[in-house]
Amino acid sequence: MTPARFRALWQTLLPIGQDPAGDGWLRYGWSEADLACRAWFTAQAQARGLQVTTDRNGNLYAWWGDPAGDGAVVTGSHFDSVPHGGAYDGPLGIVSGLLAVDLLAERGVTPHRPLAVAAFAEEEGSRFGVACLGSRLLTGALDPAAARKLTDPAGVSLADAVSTAGLDPAALGPEPELLARWGYFIELHVEQGRALVDRGAAVGVASAIWPHGRWRIEITGEGNHAGTTAMADRHDPMLTTAYTVLAANKEARLRGGHATVGRIEVAPNATNAVPARVTAWLDARAPDQQTLTGLVEAVTVRAQDRADRDGTAVTVAAESVSPVVDFDVTLRDRLAARLGDAPVLPTGAGHDAGVLSGHVPTAMLFVRNPTGVSHAPGEHATDDDCAAGVVALADVLAELACQ
Structure with missing residues (x-):
C-alpha cells in the first residue's frame, strides 16, 4: 500500500x-x-x-x-x-x-x-x-x-x-x-x-x-434592560455561567481530568439585554469513574453556590454518560x-x-x-x-x- x-x-x-x-x-x-x-x-x-x-x-x-x-x-x-x-x-x-x-x-x-x-x-x-x-x-x-x-x-x-x-x-x-x-x-x-x-x-x-459524558446546565435568571437595570438589582445567569466555566477548568486541573464548555445558548441573546436564561453543555472526562463523578459533583456544587449569590437557579442533567x-x-x-x-x-x-x-x-x-x-x-x-x-x-x- x-x-x-x-x-x-x-x-x-x-x-x-x-x-x-x-x-x-x-x-x-x-x-x-x-x-x-x-x-x-x-x-x-x-x-x-x-x-x-x-x-x-x-x-x-x-x-x-x-x-x-x-x-x-x-x-x-x-x-x-x-x-x-x-x-x-x-x-x-x-x-x-x-x-x-x-x-x-x-x-x-x-x-x-x-x-x-x-x-x-x-x-x-x-x-x-x-x-x-x-x-x-x-x-x-x-x-x-x-x-x-x-x-x-x-x-x-x-x-x-x-x-x-x-x-x-x-x-x-x-x-x-x-x-x-x-x-x-x-x-x-x-x-x-x-x-x-x-x-x-x-x-x-x-x-x-476514559469514562466521559455530557451534562446540560440550565441557568435561569431575570431578563432585563442592559441600560436601565442597576448592577445591584440584576439576576444575571451569564455571571453564574462564567463562574461555572472557570470552576470546571479549575476542578479538572486539580483532579487530573478534562472539562470543557464548548457550547452555550443564551436567551434572548440580545446585546442590550440582561439574559433571562443560559444553557451550557459540560463535556467531562477522567481516567476513572470515581474521578469523573467527583469532578462533575464539584462543578455542580460550585455552580449552585454561585447561583445563590447571583439570585439565579441552576440545574445539571446528564445527557449521555459512558463508563x-x-x-x-x-x-x-x-x-x-x-x-x-x-x-x-x-x-x-x-x-x-x-x-x-x-x-x-x-x-x-x-x-x-x-x-x-x-x-x-x-x-x-x-x-x-x-x-x-x-x-x-x-x-x-x-x-x-x-x-
Whole structure:
C-alpha cells in the first residue's frame, strides 16, 4: 500500500462537506453532506463487489462474504463531524477499511469468516446531541422512543431526519441477532493527541477509553434592560455561567481530568439585554469513574453556590454518560504483538468501539497525528502513516478473518 494510493482514494471523499471558506468540515448526521458520504460508500463498496446492507438504525455495512454468516470480522468508523471539524476523525477508518479489503484481495486472502466495513450513523452527536447514536441504538444502549424525539437546533426530529433519508423511524432499535453474528470489531482512528509522536510509532493500539459524558446546565435568571437595570438589582445567569466555566477548568486541573464548555445558548441573546436564561453543555472526562463523578459533583456544587449569590437557579442533567471501557486484553495484546509490539495507550475520546465493546471483542488502532489536534481543521495524519495504518489493519483483519 503506497501513500499515493491512499491519497488517491482519500481525495475522492475529501471535498464532501468541506466548508467553502476552508474552515474544516461540516458533516452532520443525516445532513446532505452525510448522505453524500453514504452514497460515496455505497459506490465504493459496489465497485469492489461488496454487498451493501443497512441495519434498522441506518448503520451501513459493506460485506465480503455472507452477511448472515457467523463470526464476522467488522471494521469501520463514521463519516459525521463536529462543527468545522477535521478531515480524519471517522472517515480515516472507513477509507482504511476499504483499502485493507483491496490489499487482502491482492494478497490472495480468502476470509474464512464474513468481513465487513461499517459506517456508523451520528457518532459525534453534533446534530442530535447524543454521541455514538447509531451504535447505541444498535446495542440497545439508547431507548429508541427517546431517540425518535431528539431534535436538532432547527427543531427537526431524528424521526423526521431518518424518514427523509428513506428509513423507517419506527424500526429504530437494538439488533441482538446482528451483533450475535459478529466475532470481532476493529476500529482504526486517527490519534487524538501526540503520544505516538513521542514514541516514534506510526500505529498504536488502544488499551482503554476514559469514562466521559455530557451534562446540560440550565441557568435561569431575570431578563432585563442592559441600560436601565442597576448592577445591584440584576439576576444575571451569564455571571453564574462564567463562574461555572472557570470552576470546571479549575476542578479538572486539580483532579487530573478534562472539562470543557464548548457550547452555550443564551436567551434572548440580545446585546442590550440582561439574559433571562443560559444553557451550557459540560463535556467531562477522567481516567476513572470515581474521578469523573467527583469532578462533575464539584462543578455542580460550585455552580449552585454561585447561583445563590447571583439570585439565579441552576440545574445539571446528564445527557449521555459512558463508563470506562477496557478493551479486550487478549485481543489488544494479540494485535500489538502482530504489529511488532506496537505502543499501547489509552484515550480520552469516545468511539463506537467503546459502545460495541460490551457486546463483541473489540480493539482500536490509532494512526499517528503529528499535530496532536483533533476536532479542528488542524487535525492531520501523513499519507505515509495512513498507508502504514492500512497495512496494519489488513494484517489484523487477515489474522482474525482467516483463523
